Amino acid sequence: MSETTTAPTELPVYMLRDGFDPAPELGALRETERVGRARSPFGIDVWVLTRHDDVRAALADSARFSNAAPVRGVPGMPKMDEATIRRMRAGNPLLVDPPEHTRLRRFLTPEFTVRRMRRLEPRIHEIVDERLDAMQRSGPPADLIAEFALPVPSLVICELLGVPPEDRAGFEHRTGRLLNMSIPVDERMRLQAESRAYMSGLVAREQREPGEAMLGMLVREHGDDLSTDELIGIANILLIAGHETTSNMLGLGTLALLRHPDQLALLRDDPDAVGPAVEELLRWLSIVHTGVVRTTTTEVEIGGTRIPAGELVVFALPAANRDPGATTDPDRLDVTRGEVGHLAFGHGVHHCLGAPLARLEMRVAYPALLRRFPGLAEVPGTAAFRSFHVVYGLTELQVTW
Amino acid sequence: MSDAETATVRVIADRDVCIGAGMCVYADDTVFDQDDDGLVVLLVEEPPDGEGVRRAVQTCPSGALRLAGR
Numbered sequence A: 001m002s003e004t005t006t007a008p009t010e011l012p013v014y015m016l017r018d019g020f021d022p023a024p025e026l027g028a029l030r031e032t033e034r035v036g037r038a039r040s041p042f043g044i045d046v047w048v049l050t051r052h053d054d055v056r057a058a059l060a061d062s063a064r065f066s067n068a069a070p071v072r073g074v075p076g077m078p079k080m081d082e083a084t085i086r087r088m089r090a091g092n093p094l095l096v097d098p099p100e101h102t103r104l105r106r107f108l109t110p111e112f113t114v115r116r117m118r119r120l121e122p123r124i125h126e127i128v129d130e131r132l133d134a135m136q137r138s139g140p141p142a143d144l145i146a147e148f149a150l151p152v153p154s155l156v157i158c159e160l161l162g163v164p165p166e167d168r169a170g171f172e173h174r175t176g177r178l179l180n181m182s183i184p185v186d187e188r189m190r191l192q193a194e195s196r197a198y199m200s201g202l203v204a205r206e207q208r209e210p211g212e213a214m215l216g217m218l219v220r221e222h223g224d225d226l227s228t229d230e231l232i233g234i235a236n237i238l239l240i241a242g243h244e245t246t247s248n249m250l251g252l253g254t255l256a257l258l259r260h261p262d263q264l265a266l267l268r269d270d271p272d273a274v275g276p277a278v279e280e281l282l283r284w285l286s287i288v289h290t291g292v293v294r295t296t297t298t299e300v301e302i303g304g305t306r307i308p309a310g311e312l313v314v315f316a317l318p319a320a321n322r323d324p325g326a327t328t329d330p331d332r333l334d335v336t337r338g339e340v341g342h343l344a345f346g347h348g349v350h351h352c353l354g355a356p357l358a359r360l361e362m363r364v365a366y367p368a369l370l371r372r373f374p375g376l377a378e379v380p381g382t383a384a385f386r387s388f389h390v391v392y393g394l395t396e397l398q399v400t401w
Numbered sequence B: 001m002s003d004a005e006t007a008t009v010r011v012i013a014d015r016d017v018c019i020g021a022g023m024c025v026y027a028d029d030t031v032f033d034q035d036d037d038g039l040v041v042l043l044v045e046e047p048p049d050g051e052g053v054r055r056a057v058q059t060c061p062s063g064a065l066r067l068a069g070r
Helices: A024-031 A052-059 A082-089 A100-112 A114-138 A144-149 A151-161 A165-178 A185-208 A214-222 A228-258 A261-269 A271-285 A317-321 A355-372 B002-006 B023-027 B051-059
Strands: A035-039 A045-049 A294-296 A300-302 A305-307 A312-315 A384-386 A393-396 A398-400 B011-013 B032-034 B040-042 B065-067
Touching: A024 A317, A045 A052, A052 A300, A052 A312, A052 A317, A082 A185, A082 A228, A100 A114, A100 A214, A100 A228, A100 A355, A114 A144, A114 A151, A114 A355, A144 A151, A144 A228, A144 A393, A151 A165, A151 A214, A151 A228, A151 A355, A165 A185, A165 A228, A185 A214, A185 A228, A214 A228, A228 A261, A228 A271, A228 A355, A228 A393, A261 A271, A261 A355, A271 A355, B011 B040, B023 B032, B023 B051, B051 B065
Parallel strands: A045 A312
Antiparallel strands: A035 A045, A294 A312, A300 A305, A384 A393, B011 B065, B032 B040
16 A cells, blocks of 8 residues: 555656746757657656657647557556546547547537637626735735636636536645645545546536536537536536636746746737737746647657657657747747747647637736736745646745735 | 739638637638637638738648648
8 A cells, every 4th residue: 555655756857847947958858869758757658759840740640649548557546447447537538539539529619719708708807807806905915826826717617617616615626636746646536536526416417407607508408419427527627627727827927927027018018919928928838748648559750769659658848839949049938929839738639628718818817917916026935836736837926016 | 022912822621620729710810710619611712821821721730721732
């Protein structure tokens, strides 16, 4: 039992950071070996792709780089029977390839169109303004993560899905620990089961009485096409992905701007600068270290390195997004860069479903925060970068204004 | 110069491949739209050869867009 509860003490190279930057050794790997080897936090050896072109090509190639990894023993993971594993994976579009992926994703694409997002925009402004009002009422200092960066996306996804906002503390806590690789795998498995159990309660309620939000829509319009396990899986991944990612962009992005005041001023003062600035923050911060691990379906060759069939491959997104072969002066934060083609949302058929929502939330939240509190400043020494997490970010950031 | 400015390109959109990411609509909403299912709809089949159209083709995550003859 004792070895099943050990947490990783060393992070793989693709999760190493130095403040806002990928660790120097990750950049060095990209410039020298191009394709690296690392041991994942699960204790499994993986190949690491680092260059922009390699990562982009592999992300687009779901035939040779499969998301439907065969279930294999992970050190420390409790034994589970096939049926349990199948149930836990059901409905997660990130764990299947086309055509199954296409089937699942198409239930959701109508909910994330550009037009839908435009309709949602006024409500996002309201949610952002309510949080800013609350911060203003309590007065400085405030933890920007707990008071703004986390609640804004959480409340938005609650409303979109039809999850009761009063359940926020519970699911935020679960997700935060579930994605924390320093927490032993058996506890994280337990949290995953808890999170599914919570969602199965919500899905059962919607099945009795479908509401107006996305869960109700899925039950009403696709109740015959989706199994209950799939509904639970879809809702669960939307809830987790919907708050944990954008919240870290809001927190870490704000700190990045506070430490680059000239860039902050551009974003705050010019509405036309906001869109490109959000893209640049996505590129420069690349908070998702790798996305979902892929399995090679055949032998592949990348820059002279042969990777046999059946091997695990991860894509080092921060390295790819700072590749001098793809972006000029890539380590400089330049909100006027105006280049597109970053891989922060991935690429290929698994490109982030919620990207339009994330973009909208950031385009509303950053300028609203910076205009409400023109004197916003970090309390020195309080920014706590978190390393052991699937999504990079801050656990705390005290600010004054 | 004027020839280059008025040149058009023929865009081909494969709706079977499209995943509804909407990146093309962000790139140029005078050429690209999404239907109720989120899938790409071409508003103009032969738009002027412009930066937005090229960006849409280049950044389309699923590879559903291409320019004819290229």
